[in-house]
Structure formats: structure tokens, C-alpha cells
Amino acid sequence: MKRPTPELLEIxxxxxxxxxxxxxxxxxxYQQRAAAVEHYAAGxxxxxxxxxxxxxxxxxxxMIERALQLHSDGRxxxxxxxxxxxxxxxxxxxxxxxxxxxxxxxxxxxxxxxQPKLEELVRQLIAxxxxxxxxQGERVCLKNLRNAHNRFTAACRSLGLRGSDYPLNQxxxxxxxxxxxxRQRMMQEFKxxxxxxGGGMGIAARLQQLDDVGLAPAA
Numbered sequence: 001m002k003r004p005t006p007e008l009l010e011i012x013x014x015x016x017x018x019x020x021x022x023x024x025x026x027x028x029x030y031q032q033r034a035a036a037v038e039h040y041a042a043g044x045x046x047x048x049x050x051x052x053x054x055x056x057x058x059x060x061x062x063m064i065e066r067a068l069q070l071h072s073d074g075r076x077x078x079x080x081x082x083x084x085x086x087x088x089x090x091x092x093x094x095x096x097x098x099x100x101x102x103x104x105x106x107x108x109x110x111x112x113x114x115q116p117k118l119e120e121l122v123r124q125l126i127a128x129x130x131x132x133x134x135x136q137g138e139r140v141c142l143k144n145l146r147n148a149h150n151r152f153t154a155a156c157r158s159l160g161l162r163g164s165d166y167p168l169n170q171x172x173x174x175x176x177x178x179x180x181x182x183r184q185r186m187m188q189e190f191k192x193x194x195x196x197x198g199g200g201m202g203i204a205a206r207l208q209q210l211d212d213v214g215l216a217p218a219a
Contacts, residue, residue: 008068009041014078015071018106026084033082036060037067072160073114087164107166108177121155122178126186133186142179149175 003009017034019027036055039048046057055063066081066088077088112119125131125148132143153173156165167174 004064004068008076011038011041011078014067015075015080017079017083022083029084030082033063034079037063037079037082040064072162072165108174108181111166111174112181115156115159117159118152118155121152122181122185125151126182126189131182131186133183142183145175145179145182148182149173149178152178 017030019030022030032053033055036049036053037060039052040046040060044052046060049060050056063082066086067077067079069077069081069088071077071080071088077086080086081088112122130144131148134141134143153168156168161168163169167177
């Protein structure tokens with residue numbers, strides 16, 4: 001393998017991995033791989049890398065090739081390619097992962113940051129009242145979440161996300177994360193509207209506020 005250019009090996013710009021989200025065995029394996037790549041990027045000799053990390057040079061070359069491949073988000077796979085079980089080749093996953101994973105709320109937030117069109121869609125769903133909060137006793141539930149989720153996943157696919165990419169690689173394809181994000185934002189709108197009105201309003205005014213922010217009492 002020909003050594004990549006210094007620009008490609010500027011690993012400080014590679015997308016990182018939350019090692020705390022990995023299981024113990026996978027975390028140790030990832031850290032071993034990451035250390036080998038870091039040593040290589042720093043110019044260490046291959047023999048030294050093999051001795052320190054127990055990663056053979058041929059395996060190291062394959063890992064770097066995978067890390068330099070382009071992800072669907074437009075960035076290199078980077079350290080994400082070193083996670084055990086990761087698939088850097090573009091393909092449609094035939095069966096969604098059954099694992100709910102760890103830190104999906106953070107992953108969802110990062111998805112919206114990387115894809116402004118998805119962030120815009122979330123705001124449109126709230127502004128157009130296509131999604132509503134319905135109070136049922138002490139619980140607050142989302143109405144029309146399934147329809148909103150269908151639009152969200154369709155938008156993900158239109159942006160080039162595949163079945164191997166988050167959130168499409170999850171069993172529910174981000175349904176719960178989308179619902180949590182919508183609920184949080186809509187409840188925040190209600191709280192801000194309630195504070196701006198002084199908090200001491202009558203029942204009729206409060207019900208009107210609930211409707212204004214898409215939070216309607218159950219029939």
C-alpha cells in the first residue's frame with residue numbers, strides 16, 4: 001500500500017467514536033486498532049506498530065483504506081471504520097438491527113446537525129401542526145407520529161442515507177428519537193408561552209395556549 005498523503009492522514013479531522021457506547025470487548029478491540037492508526041499517522045515504523053499494538057501491517061493497511069472511504073454524510077469514515085462490525089461498503093441492510101444502541105438521542109441530534117434539511121423538516125412538522133401533543137390524564141402523547149416518521153425516513157433516503165446508516169439501521173428507524181425530539185421542542189414552546197403570559201391565566205386561556213402550540217387536551 002502506498003502511504004496516503006499527509007492531508008488524508010490528518011486524523012485529527014476524522015469523525016470520532018464514542019468509545020463509552022461500545023461493549024467492553026468491542027471497546028478494547030477498537031482502541032487497539034485506533035492506536036495502530038495513530039502510530040502510523042505519526043510516522044512510526046511498521047515493526048514498532050506491530051510490536052506495540054499486535055496489529056499486523058496488512059491489517060493496518062486495510063483499516064486505513066476503510067477509514068479513508070467516503071461516508072454517506074460526505075466525510076471520510078475515519079475512526080468509525082475501526083469499530084468492530086462496521087461496514088464501510090455501501091449496501092442496503094436487509095434486516096434492521098435489533099439493538100436499540102446507546103446514546104441514540106445524541107446520534108439523532110448529530111444527524112440533524114449534519115443534515116439541515118432534516119432539521120428543517122422537524123421544524124415544519126411542528127409549525128404546520130402536522131404533529132400534535134395530546135394530554136391523556138397525566139401523560140402527554142404525540143398524535144400523528146407515524147405519519148411524521150414516514151416523512152422523516154423518506155427524507156433520509158432522499159438525502160442518500162442507506163439501510164446501513166443511522167437511523168435507518170435501527171429496528172424502529174429512529175421513531176422513538178424523532179418522537180422524543182418533537183415532544184421536547186413542543187413542550188418547550190408551551191413552557192415559554194406559559195411564562196410569557198405570567199403563568200396565572202384562567203382555564204380558557206390555558207386551553208387556548210395548549211392549542212396554539214399543538215398541545216390539545218384529550219376529548
